[in-house]
Amino acid sequence: MSWLIATAGASALLAGSQSRARQAVEERFAIRASIASRFVTTYVGDLVAGQKTQARRHLAARRVSATGFRRTMRDNGYSAAVLLDQHGHVMQVHPAKPALLGRDITGKYPHLRRALQGGVAVSKVVPSAARGIPVVAFASPFASVDGRRVFSGAYDVASTPVGAYLRNAIPIRHSALYVLDPSGTVIARNGEQPRAPQRLTVVDPALAASLEHRSEGSSGAGDGQRRYVSSSIAGTPWRVVVAAPSKLLYDAVRGANTWLAWLALAGLAVVSLLALVLSHRYVEGRARLAVLYQELERAVCTDALTGLCNRRQLESEHLARAASAARRHGLPLAVLLIDIDHFKRINDGYGHQAGDEALAQTAAVMRSQMRQEDLLGRWGGEEFLALVTGATTDEAAVAAERIRAAVAAHEVRLHDGTLLRLTISIGVAAATREVPEETIRRADAALYAAKAAGRDRISLAPSPPVESPKRGATDTKPWIAAGHGAIRSGDQTLPHDLRDG
Numbered sequence: 001m002s003w004l005i006a007t008a009g010a011s012a013l014l015a016g017s018q019s020r021a022r023q024a025v026e027e028r029f030a031i032r033a034s035i036a037s038r039f040v041t042t043y044v045g046d047l048v049a050g051q052k053t054q055a056r057r058h059l060a061a062r063r064v065s066a067t068g069f070r071r072t073m074r075d076n077g078y079s080a081a082v083l084l085d086q087h088g089h090v091m092q093v094h095p096a097k098p099a100l101l102g103r104d105i106t107g108k109y110p111h112l113r114r115a116l117q118g119g120v121a122v123s124k125v126v127p128s129a130a131r132g133i134p135v136v137a138f139a140s141p142f143a144s145v146d147g148r149r150v151f152s153g154a155y156d157v158a159s160t161p162v163g164a165y166l167r168n169a170i171p172i173r174h175s176a177l178y179v180l181d182p183s184g185t186v187i188a189r190n191g192e193q194p195r196a197p198q199r200l201t202v203v204d205p206a207l208a209a210s211l212e213h214r215s216e217g218s219s220g221a222g223d224g225q226r227r228y229v230s231s232s233i234a235g236t237p238w239r240v241v242v243a244a245p246s247k248l249l250y251d252a253v254r255g256a257n258t259w260l261a262w263l264a265l266a267g268l269a270v271v272s273l274l275a276l277v278l279s280h281r282y283v284e285g286r287a288r289l290a291v292l293y294q295e296l297e298r299a300v301c302t303d304a305l306t307g308l309c310n311r312r313q314l315e316s317e318h319l320a321r322a323a324s325a326a327r328r329h330g331l332p333l334a335v336l337l338i339d340i341d342h343f344k345r346i347n348d349g350y351g352h353q354a355g356d357e358a359l360a361q362t363a364a365v366m367r368s369q370m371r372q373e374d375l376l377g378r379w380g381g382e383e384f385l386a387l388v389t390g391a392t393t394d395e396a397a398v399a400a401e402r403i404r405a406a407v408a409a410h411e412v413r414l415h416d417g418t419l420l421r422l423t424i425s426i427g428v429a430a431a432t433r434e435v436p437e438e439t440i441r442r443a444d445a446a447l448y449a450a451k452a453a454g455r456d457r458i459s460l461a462p463s464p465p466v467e468s469p470k471r472g473a474t475d476t477k478p479w480i481a482a483g484h485g486a487i488r489s490g491d492q493t494l495p496h497d498l499r500d501g
Contacts, residue, residue: 007272025249026227030216033231033242035272036169040179041234042279043162044138046286047155048120048235051076052140055151059083060144070094077160078153079135086147088116115139115150122236123152125185125197134158134197136187145321158188166190171267175244176204176226182237184208200241207243218246305356306363309377314385318375319436322387327433334396334430336386337443338366338403341423341455343382354414362422365410369403385440393430393460400426400458408456423456431464438464 058064058072064083069092073081083092088106106113114121123137139152157163157179167190170177179187184200200208207228210219215230227250228243301313309318326333340362347355359382366384367376379385386403388396404424412420427447429439442461450459 022250026229029227029242029244029249030229030231031272032170033229033240035276036166036177036242037231037233037240039165039279040162040238040240041236042283043160044122044233044236046282047076048138048140049286051138051151051153052142055140055142055149056144059149059151060142062145064092066092066094066096072151073153076153078155080137081151081153082112084112084116084150084152086116086144086149088112088150091149109137111137111139112150112152115141115152116148118148120235122181122238124181124183125187126154134185134187136181145324163188170242170244171271172244172248174248175242176207177243178204178241179233180239180241187238204243207241211241219243223247303378306360306378308363308367308384309375311377311379311385314375314377314379318377318387319440322375322389323434323436323439326389326431330432331390332392332430332432333439334388334391334393334399334428335436335439335443336388336396336400336403337379337427337429337440337447338384338386339425339447339451340382341425341451343422346420346422350414350418350420354418357414358412358420358422361410361412362407362424365406366403366424369406370399374399388430391430393428393463396428396430397458397460400428404456404458425450425455426458427461428458429461434464 054072054075058068069081069083073094081092081094082090082100082105084106085091088104089102090100090105093100106116109123111121111123118141120141121139123139125134125136133156135154135156137152137154139150141148141150143149162179166177166179166188170190175190177190178200179189180200181187185197186200186203189203200211206219207226210217210228211230217228219226219228225246226243227246228241230239230241232239301309301317303310322333325331340358343355343358346358363376363378363384366386370376370386370388373389375387377385386399388399391399404426407422407424410421412422414420425447427443427445427450429443429446431439431442442464446459446461450457453459
């Protein structure tokens with residue numbers, strides 16, 4: 001719609017007086033700068049979004065290998081890159097500079113300092129270390145297991161689709177199109193690209209002098225006069241500057257050459273429409289890809305049957321993050337390992353479809369009994385794992401008993417109308433400073449104890465010996481609680497076949 005309005009307006013101006021025709025030419029010329037600006041904005045936004053996605057996927061672990069860092073850098077098309085931790089210290093850098101590792105370099109590079117504060121930042125133009133060509137760096141903050149990090153990569157804009165677009169964006173002979181950084185250094189241009197960073201004051205002194213006073217107007221005099229317009233690029237500190245000879249620009253609306261103006265208008269309309277269509281399709285394609293990526297990510301991380309997170313997601317993300325938060329804040333973290341009793345009998349007696357229905361309904365009942373901040377996931381088969389944050393063993397036992405009682409009271413309705421009642425056994429373990437694998441191992445042992453004691457009950461693992469007593473600290477001997485009371489139990493040798501239900 002905006003394209004139609006702009007084209008109709010330009011046609012009306014062209015049909016009027018020569019002064020109005022000149023104004024129409026100037027407005028159409030300004031549109032070129034606006035279109036170029038929007039194209040660069042779209043490209044840079046997509047580049048930064050892809051960079052952040054890659055960084056979250058490959059650079060968010062506690063330790064980042066040099067190989068993984070270089071692979072991420074190459075996937076983004078960067079010739080050089082740096083990875084900073086939450087304090088601005090260098091974690092990885094390429095080309096390799098061992099002396100920089102562990103150093104805070106944000107004082108030297110303002111764009112890294114801005115990114116560390118939470119915003120995407122773009123550097124000024126600098127010569128690349130390898131070839132000396134003009135490059136800019138895109139610095140993106142992203143979340144990691146240890147807090148905010150910054151991934152910054154150097155990019156030769158002239159060698160990207162932006163450079164190709166600029167070389168063909170202005171069909172007027174002897175025209176100039178520049179992308180400038182805040183200091184006036186040329187990032188990219190139409191025509192021959194600079195081999196080293198150059199200021200506009202060197203490349204085009206007359207245009208640079210005019211831009212100091214106005215963002216749009218004329219520079220030079222006589223046959224050397226040029227019309228220029230400047231447009232900022234959203235999301236960056238850059239701007240686009242377009243300049244063309246005034247004689248060539250205005251001749252189309254003078255005297256007998258008026259018909260040439262209509263031809264130019266038609267050409268501009270076609271080019272503008274093509275640019276808008278391409279830009280719209282590009283944005284739509286990126287949006288579709290983003291949706292598909294989110295769906296794929298959900299499929300990889302979610303158990304399709306219950307809708308809970310799967311074991312892969314629990315092990316790769318939630319366990320480590322919850323344990324890290326517990327250690328950092330000195331709070332306990334409880335693990336509930338839950339198993340549906342005699343589940344094999346359901347599959348054998350009613351079929352696997354009935355077993356799937358029972359799993360899905362039981363998972364929904366268990367999730368309804370948990371706090372919003374707690375997490376429940378499918379651990380495998382008929383086993384589930386729950387993370388209860390900030391809970392001691394005794395507090396987690398209360399939550400476990402609530403879950404157990406809710407499942408025991410729920411009637412599972414199968415597709416054929418059959419009603420079943422299920423019970424669960426729960427092993428509970430809690431700790432403040434313990435690796436997640438050890439807490440799970442203790443919860444697993446407690447689950448075995450609950451199975452051995454008759455099922456439909458909870459069993460609490462003793463606190464780890466290295467842990468100081470906390471609020472609500474539990475007894476150091478394991479105990480088992482059934483739905484009808486608590487039973488003290490000592491160490492015992494458990495059979496290995498209790499997992500059949």
